[in-house]
Amino acid sequence: MRPQLPNTHHRAFVAGLFMLALAAPEARAQGAPVRPLGAYEAAHGVKGSEVASLITRIIERQLLTIPGVRSVHDMHVRTISSGIDQMSAHLVVTDMAEAARVLKAVQRIMAAEFNTRHVTVQVENEILQEKEKVQKT
Numbered sequence: 001m002r003p004q005l006p007n008t009h010h011r012a013f014v015a016g017l018f019m020l021a022l023a024a025p026e027a028r029a030q031g032a033p034v035r036p037l038g039a040y041e042a043a044h045g046v047k048g049s050e051v052a053s054l055i056t057r058i059i060e061r062q063l064l065t066i067p068g069v070r071s072v073h074d075m076h077v078r079t080i081s082s083g084i085d086q087m088s089a090h091l092v093v094t095d096m097a098e099a100a101r102v103l104k105a106v107q108r109i110m111a112a113e114f115n116t117r118h119v120t121v122q123v124e125n126e127i128l129q130e131k132e133k134v135q136k137t
Contacts, residue, residue, distance in 0.1 A: 052077070062113060063091065066105045068098045070126070077116075086118040092129050099123040 060072045075089035087110055093102055103121055110116040124132070 062109050068094045085116040088120040090122045096125050
């Protein structure tokens with residue numbers, strides 16, 4: 001049975017999220033932009049949408065620890081049915097030849113750390129990301 005999100009002790013839960021967020025210093029070493037969690041976020045109860053935002057940031061930080069991943073964008077994490085979570089994201093990598101290795105690393109992290117096996121990832125380099133930005137405008 002999957003553990004459920006605590007309903008009454010959000011402070012302990014958020015403090016745990018805070019500790020997880022700090023556990024990815026490799027992201028900083030690779031030059032990835034990292035916004036630290038505020039002390040207020042860690043010490044006070046937060047709304048459900050804020051918890052979702054924190055979880056998304058923690059997942060992003062975990063993905064940034066994968067060697068060769070430069071950035072993560074357009075990430076979505078949601079429950080698609082009772083107890084089944086889904087994550088999708090775009091990852092910018094330094095070498096497209098490493099796409100299969102990066103994808104396997106993402107799948108491993110999502111399964112092991114977040115119990116999520118429904119993962120969709122678009123791997124792109126900076127050139128593809130720039131083309132995507134132009135198409136969005």
